[in-house]
Amino acid sequence: MTSTAIPFANPAGDLKPFRREIVAAIEEVIDRGQYVLGEAVGAFERRMAQLLGVSGTVGVGSGTDALVLALLAVGVEPGQEVITVSHTAGPTVAAVHMAGAVPVLVDIEADTYCLDPLRLEAAIGPRTKAILPVHLYGHPAALDAICAIAARHGLAVVEDCAQAHDATIEGRAVGAIGDVGCFSFYPTKNLGAIGDAGLVTARDPRLVERLRRLRTYGWSKPQFSEIANGRCSRLDELQAAILSVKLAHLTQQTERRRELASRYNEAFAGLPLVCPIERLGCRRVFHLYVIRCAAREALAAHLGAAGITTGRHYPYPVHRQPGLAAGARIGGPLTTTERISGEILTLPLYPSLSDAQQERVIAAVHSFFATKRAR
Numbered sequence: 001m002t003s004t005a006i007p008f009a010n011p012a013g014d015l016k017p018f019r020r021e022i023v024a025a026i027e028e029v030i031d032r033g034q035y036v037l038g039e040a041v042g043a044f045e046r047r048m049a050q051l052l053g054v055s056g057t058v059g060v061g062s063g064t065d066a067l068v069l070a071l072l073a074v075g076v077e078p079g080q081e082v083i084t085v086s087h088t089a090g091p092t093v094a095a096v097h098m099a100g101a102v103p104v105l106v107d108i109e110a111d112t113y114c115l116d117p118l119r120l121e122a123a124i125g126p127r128t129k130a131i132l133p134v135h136l137y138g139h140p141a142a143l144d145a146i147c148a149i150a151a152r153h154g155l156a157v158v159e160d161c162a163q164a165h166d167a168t169i170e171g172r173a174v175g176a177i178g179d180v181g182c183f184s185f186y187p188t189k190n191l192g193a194i195g196d197a198g199l200v201t202a203r204d205p206r207l208v209e210r211l212r213r214l215r216t217y218g219w220s221k222p223q224f225s226e227i228a229n230g231r232c233s234r235l236d237e238l239q240a241a242i243l244s245v246k247l248a249h250l251t252q253q254t255e256r257r258r259e260l261a262s263r264y265n266e267a268f269a270g271l272p273l274v275c276p277i278e279r280l281g282c283r284r285v286f287h288l289y290v291i292r293c294a295a296r297e298a299l300a301a302h303l304g305a306a307g308i309t310t311g312r313h314y315p316y317p318v319h320r321q322p323g324l325a326a327g328a329r330i331g332g333p334l335t336t337t338e339r340i341s342g343e344i345l346t347l348p349l350y351p352s353l354s355d356a357q358q359e360r361v362i363a364a365v366h367s368f369f370a371t372k373r374a375r
Contacts, residue, residue, distance in 0.1 A: 059197070135160065
């Protein structure tokens with residue numbers, strides 16, 4: 001293996017250009033002496049609300065907490081059902097369980113790998129309360145169709161935006177289209193903290209107020225709990241300060257991701273691969289660059305030998321994970337989910353990936369198929 005390995009993700013490298021800004025922001029928090037729900041959190045929440053075009057945002061402890069609190073805020077009760085996908089990161093469905101609800105798993109679209117709205121109505125039952133679409137890999141789910149179905153059936157739409165910071169549909173920001181949006185700021189996300197952090201957004205100011213109460217024990221005023229199911233999940237001041245610095249650079253970093261993805265797509269044209277698409281009217285932000293390859297394991301091994309780290313997002317659909325599938329309902333055939341689970345492979349893509357590093361990845365992919373043809 002080469003001594004200069006290319007990592008799968010590089011959050012430290014991505015923040016290096018503005019490290020001094022981050023250190024200065026941390027020092028400001030330390031000097032102010034208010035470390036929980038202070039000026040930094042308030043400023044970040046207001047800025048996110050302005051950028052997204054929502055009534056308000058509520059900073060919480062993690063992306064998973066954001067999903068749980070969002071489900072509680074829209075009125076999901078124990079035993080009710082939440083429709084989502086099996087092809088997603090585990091926390092999507094874990095949050096449904098943590099809210100006391102029953103996950104109903106439906107299939108995905110073959111091109112975006114997001115929830116297929118054509119599978120929704122057949123999965124809706126008398127206990128269905130909400131739909132939880134995931135903007136997977138940074139591509140927006142088909143929210144117009146999903147929200148129309150939800151409106152016909154009186155269901156809430158909770159967007160999982162963990163991988164889609166800065167993504168849009170016809171100019172509208174994800175997280176501002178459904179009833180509630182949920183963001184994760186895990187370090188490897190497009191907008192990442194240095195630790196765990198999350199955010200919930202809402203268009204309805206009443207939901208914003210309910211979310212603020214839910215994140216702190218259900219308090220309507222200090223030491224007075226007014227609503228049930230309150231938690232302790234607060235975005236802390238240090239992470240808020242860090243995120244405010246990084247937010248100023250998000251669009252620039254998104255454009256770098258899109259540039260790298262376009263270069264991959266062009267370089268891989270003609271190879272026996274399925275490359276990511278961008279649906280008309282959508283702005284994809286390429287949290288991950290995921291291809292499909294029938295010879296996935298052999299390709300991954302070839303790239304690994306060349307010092308290139310790859311990933312599988314996600315190798316085990318939720319319905320095949322006993323810890324997450326327990327109690328879930330399958331809302332129809334999961335044909336596409338099953339088909340792609342053995343073919344998807346994630347290649348390195350992040351803002352600090354250099355052109356030279358990307359050329360190494362491209363060359364290694366081409367050499368794999370050249371070797372196969374020569375056999």
